[in-house]
Amino acid sequence: QKEVEQDPGPLSVPEGAIVSLNCTYSNSAFQYFMWYRQYSRKGPELLMYTYSSGNKEDGRFTAQVDKSSKYISLFIRDSQPSDSATYLCAMSHTGGGNKLTFGTGTQLKVEL
Amino acid sequence: DAGVTQSPTHLIKTRGQQVTLRCSPKSGHDTVSWYQQALGQGPQFIFQYYEEEERQRGNFPDRFSGHQYPNYSSELNVNALLLGDSALYLCASSLRGVVAVPNTGELFFGEGSRLTVL
Numbered sequence: 262q263k264e265v266e267q268d269p270g271p272l273s274v275p276e277g278a279i280v281s282l283n284c285t286y287s288n289s290a291f292q293y294f295m296w297y298r299q300y301s302r303k304g305p306e307l308l309m310y311t312y313s314s315g316n317k318e319d320g321r322f323t324a325q326v327d328k329s330s331k332y333i334s335l336f337i338r339d340s341q342p343s344d345s346a347t348y349l350c351a352m353s354h355t356g357g358g359n360k361l362t363f364g365t366g367t368q369l370k371v372e373l
Numbered sequence: 374d375a376g377v378t379q380s381p382t383h384l385i386k387t388r389g390q391q392v393t394l395r396c397s398p399k400s401g402h403d404t405v406s407w408y409q410q411a412l413g414q415g416p417q418f419i420f421q422y423y424e425e426e427e428r429q430r431g432n433f434p435d436r437f438s439g440h441q442y443p444n445y446s447s448e449l450n451v452n453a454l455l456l457g458d459s460a461l462y463l464c465a466s467s468l469r470g471v472v473a474v475p476n477t478g479e480l481f482f483g484e485g486s487r488l489t490v491l
Contacts, residue, residue, distance in 0.1 A: 269413070297482075304377070304463055304482035305416065349415050358430050359406040359467055359480055363415030 264288050267350055267364025276373055280337040284350035284364045287331065291352040291362075295327050299366065301348045308348075308355045311336060340371045375400055377483035379464050385489045386454050394449040394486045398466030402481070405447040407439060408463040410485070416463055422447055423469075454490045461485040 267284045282296075291314055297305035307351055309324040311317045311333075317324045321370075323336040337344055347368045351361040378397045387445075392442050404423045406417035418431035422441035434439050438451045451458055464483045 265415075269416070302484070304465075304484045306482065307479055311478075351415075359404060359421045359465065360418045361416075362429065363417070363479065365413070365415050 262289060264362050265350065265352060267363050270368055271368040271370060273370045273372060274340055276282060276342060276371055277338060278340050278371070280340050280344070280369060280371075282335040282337075282348050282350075282367050282369070284333050285331055286333070286352060286362075288352075288354070288362070289328075290354040291332070292330045292355050294324070294333050295351040295361070296322075296324055296348040297351055297363075299349060301345075301346075305349055331359075342371050345370045355370045377464055377466050377481050379462075379483040379486050382484070382487055383487045383489075385491060387491050388454055388456060390454050390490075391450065391452045391455060391487060394462050394488075396447045396449070396450075396464030396466075397481060398445050398447070398464075402466035402467065402468050403445050404467045405441060405445065406465045406467075407447070407449045408465065408481070408482075409433075410461040410463055419449070424467070443444045443479075451488075456490050459488060459490045461487050 265286045290301040296309040298308050299305040311324050311326045314326045316327045321338045325334045349366045350364040380395045406421040407419040408415040419433050421429040425441045438450045441447045463485045465480045467480045
């Protein structure tokens, strides 16, 4: 069993839709939770970062962490074609340095 | 402000050969990590360098080695290449080896070096 599970998709939605992306994990030591966006043939870029449980909002993006269920989510409101990319969840534990454990990524396509 | 730069962007090798990939961290960063991303997978941590020493290592064999120079740039070396080593190799940099602390430890990735082993 992988430490981090993520539905690979692909996920196709119409422009303006609300998108929900999710990951589950098994390592209870994870404390830092991140969402990265990766466009084709590019490196991942950090979208959202959350420490421990709770919600965080940044513009059209909302990240949620439920440590009791070992479940994290990223919501994208009013999705745009420019949001079409692969979304990777990543997590780390205290003292983990730069060792992030990534999900496999969910490929999202937002259609006009 | 230059971000993380990697070279070469693409390369093709044959089984058994050796390869060296290079990375320059984002200006002001002193810590470099390397990740391997196979097609359709998330990146996997290879190792992290700080103060010219390997500080952490993921589950990769000794064929994977690295180096960090005094100017913080880094190299990833892979010996005795296998077909399974074909992947996108990503370099990421941060400050002081602290990850995921807003504005100080954010991990910045380069665009990667795509290695194909035939």
